[in-house]
Amino acid sequence: MELVCPAGNLQSLKAAVDNGANAVYFGLRDDTNARHFAGLNFTAKTAHDGLRYAHDHGVRVFMAINTYPQPSNWSRWQAAVEQAAGLGVDALICADIGVMDFAANQFPELPLHLSVQGSATNDQAIRFYHRHFGIRRVVLPRVLSVRQVEQVVQNSPVAIEVFGFGSLCVMVEGRCLLSSYATGCSPNTYGACSPAKDVVWQDTAEGLETRLNHVLIDRYAEGENTGYPTLCKGRFEVAGKTGYAIEEPVSLNTLGILPQLQSIGVSAIKIEGRQRSPAYVGRVTRVLRAALDACTRDPQHYQPEPDWMAALAAVSEGAQTTLGAYDRPWQ
Amino acid sequence: MKLSIGPIQYYWPRSKMLEFYDWIVTQPIDIIYLGETVCAKRRELGLDDWLVLAGKLQQAGKEVVLSTMTLLEAGSELGAVKRLCQQQDYCIEANDMAAVALLEGRPFITGPGINIYNDRTLAKLVDCGLKRWVLPVELSRETLADMQAKRPDQVETEVLVYGRLPLAYSARCYTARHYDLPKDACAFRCLDHPDGLLLSTREGQPFLTLNGIQTQSASTCNLLSALTDMRKLGVDIARISPQAAHMATIISTFHDVLQQGLDLAVASERLADVYPVDACDGYWYGGAGMDALSIPRVAL
Numbered sequence: 024m025e026l027v028c029p030a031g032n033l034q035s036l037k038a039a040v041d042n043g044a045n046a047v048y049f050g051l052r053d054d055t056n057a058r059h060f061a062g063l064n065f066t067a068k069t070a071h072d073g074l075r076y077a078h079d080h081g082v083r084v085f086m087a088i089n090t091y092p093q094p095s096n097w098s099r100w101q102a103a104v105e106q107a108a109g110l111g112v113d114a115l116i117c118a119d120i121g122v123m124d125f126a127a128n129q130f131p132e133l134p135l136h137l138s139v140q141g142s143a144t145n146d147q148a149i150r151f152y153h154r155h156f157g158i159r160r161v162v163l164p165r166v167l168s169v170r171q172v173e174q175v176v177q178n179s180p181v182a183i184e185v186f187g188f189g190s191l192c193v194m195v196e197g198r199c200l201l202s203s204y205a206t207g208c209s210p211n212t213y214g215a216c217s218p219a220k221d222v223v224w225q226d227t228a229e230g231l232e233t234r235l236n237h238v239l240i241d242r243y244a245e246g247e248n249t250g251y252p253t254l255c256k257g258r259f260e261v262a263g264k265t266g267y268a269i270e271e272p273v274s275l276n277t278l279g280i281l282p283q284l285q286s287i288g289v290s291a292i293k294i295e296g297r298q299r300s301p302a303y304v305g306r307v308t309r310v311l312r313a314a315l316d317a318c319t320r321d322p323q324h325y326q327p328e329p330d331w332m333a334a335l336a337a338v339s340e341g342a343q344t345t346l347g348a349y350d351r352p353w354q
Numbered sequence: 355m356k357l358s359i360g361p362i363q364y365y366w367p368r369s370k371m372l373e374f375y376d377w378i379v380t381q382p383i384d385i386i387y388l389g390e391t392v393c394a395k396r397r398e399l400g401l402d403d404w405l406v407l408a409g410k411l412q413q414a415g416k417e418v419v420l421s422t423m424t425l426l427e428a429g430s431e432l433g434a435v436k437r438l439c440q441q442q443d444y445c446i447e448a449n450d451m452a453a454v455a456l457l458e459g460r461p462f463i464t465g466p467g468i469n470i471y472n473d474r475t476l477a478k479l480v481d482c483g484l485k486r487w488v489l490p491v492e493l494s495r496e497t498l499a500d501m502q503a504k505r506p507d508q509v510e511t512e513v514l515v516y517g518r519l520p521l522a523y524s525a526r527c528y529t530a531r532h533y534d535l536p537k538d539a540c541a542f543r544c545l546d547h548p549d550g551l552l553l554s555t556r557e558g559q560p561f562l563t564l565n566g567i568q569t570q571s572a573s574t575c576n577l578l579s580a581l582t583d584m585r586k587l588g589v590d591i592a593r594i595s596p597q598a599a600h601m602a603t604i605i606s607t608f609h610d611v612l613q614q615g616l617d618l619a620v621a622s623e624r625l626a627d628v629y630p631v632d633a634c635d636g637y638w639y640g641g642a643g644m645d646a647l648s649i650p651r652v653a654l
Binding site: 091092093094095097118119120121122124125141142143144145146147148150151152154155166167168171174193194195197198199200201203204205206207209211212236238239240241242255258259260261262264265268269270348351353354 | 424425426427428429432435436450451452453454455456458467469470471472473474475478479491492493496497500501504519521522523524525526527528530531532536537538551552553554555556557558559561562564569571636637640641642643644
């Protein structure tokens with residue numbers, strides 16, 4: 024399985040390459056990709072430098088253009104595709120049908136991957152993108168069980184990539200509008216969920232509060248772990264019960280099921296976290312590299328090492344990890 | 355502009371659903387969308403029941419559309435969509451790209467869950483057979499106007515003008531989670547919540563609605579004030595999403611505004627008491643979805 028690592032900037036890209044990535048993915052400094060955060064992402068110059076660094080080390084480079092343009096801003100997405108083609112990236116990761124249509128027509132040699140933001144959870148949906156745009160790979164949303172991933176792999180005309188580690192979207196990606204409902208900006212339209220510009224932290228008599236465009240997302244008692252106010256991981260009240268009504272702050276960690284993912288035919292494992300530091304990227308890449316190598320050498324006797332698990336827990340949301348939908352303890 | 359009734363998003367008992375559609379026949383509604391779009395475990399009505407119902411409604415002069423499920427996970431769910439797409443008597447509203455793939459080459463409709471955010475996407479899907487699209491709910495009036503200006507001939511545009519906004523879908527069921535029940539043994543608790551389960555912030559602000567694996571807005575989208583504008587923009591169909599009560603008032607109000615020029619202030623006042631919680635219209639005006647930018651606040 025190929026290890027696909029996040030590059031939020033040139034330092035992270037180098038950390039991924041130096042620690043064993045097979046491929047890195049990045050985006051430009053605008054809303055054409057789903058990690059549109061201040062100070063993050065690549066200029067034409069850093070993209071060029073990063074590409075050269077990766078290619079010199081035998082690492083492939085994918086560019087994410089995986090948000091949804093509207094008529095008034097379409098030209099930015101078109102320019103991003105043109106820039107990617109000019110740079111000579113190894114693949115584009117796209118979600119929007121119009122963008123893929125443009126890319127496939129203008130640059131038929133440029134390989135396309137369907138982004139997780141494209142929401143394809145089944146082989147029929149994948150077939151549509153394969154038939155029309157010749158996509159080579161699909162990144163699956165984080166909502167399927169291992170058995171369901173296996174079914175998709177068996178029936179898909181193209182390679183399947185799944186998330187292996189990182190922050191966990193519990194809603195189907197590309198179809199979650201919670202963030203724009205509260206702020207006007209969603210991953211689809213703006214390239215970020217719960218955007219930082221709308222976040223306010225405030226010390227109050229009742230505790231430390233986090234708000235998103237004035238909506239109270241969480242309130243922390245003294246000594247509680249605090250986290251970024253991602254909408255779906257806040258504490259709310261439902262019929263008299265207060266707590267994590269949707270999801271707890273937790274990260275996905277698939278170290279325990281790598282042999283299964285390998286045996287069902289998954290082609291690539293993706294690490295989430297372009298918004299995280301180069302140190303995070305380096306550490307997580309190193310652990311996943313070691314785990315994948317061990318799993319490839321001897322899948323029968325593969326066991327996640329305790330120090331791998333500890334290293335990943337230390338960089339996880341709420342210091343907790345889960346297998347999420349892959350094993351569905353809540354099913 | 356025609357009026358449509360979207361698929362029932364909630365889980366209602368069989369008798370309530372059948373009563374609802376018996377009554378809808380008598381209402382000034384042109385198009386009726388039928389079928390379960392949220393959870394495959396909701397089987398008070400099965401495909402055969404929906405087809406019988408579709409036949410009755412069509413006989414009564416309504417245009418009937420069958421809607422597919424939105425999130426497909428298990429192979430059995432994809433199988434159900436395939437069976438639905440095999441029938442030829444009714445047009446189908448695709449709510450997942452699987453259905454688009456299966457329907458390609460014959461006329462079909464896309465629901466709000468298919469991301470048509472720009473004219474190039476619209477044109478591509480029209481090439482595949484798309485004859486009507488529903489505007490994704492987070493898009494604004496400005497984007498719709500741009501899309502309408504470049505819309506291929508003979509494509510119809512439908513906009514959700516009344517109802518809770520479908521905002522997200524997940525593998526996990528949050529209604530079952532609330533009751534500490536496993537998803538596979540959920541005891542069909544959704545039946546107890548004909549308008550979903552309200553989620554509020556810890557300071558009591560209603561925020562979202564849990565509806566099984568779907569998360570909706572707590573506020574009801576109401577675009578009454580935009581109907582005149584929509585007509586000018588060439589919107590063909592205004593969609594009302596069903597809720598558990600007050601449907602007669604809601605339908606008659608939209609009908610009277612569209613067909614009889616009912617004064618907007620009077621119409622808004624008529625709707626003041628029908629929302630399960632409150633109303634919003636922010637997406638249409640380019641803001642946060644939860645904002646209420648043109649809705650007169652009636653003192654409670």
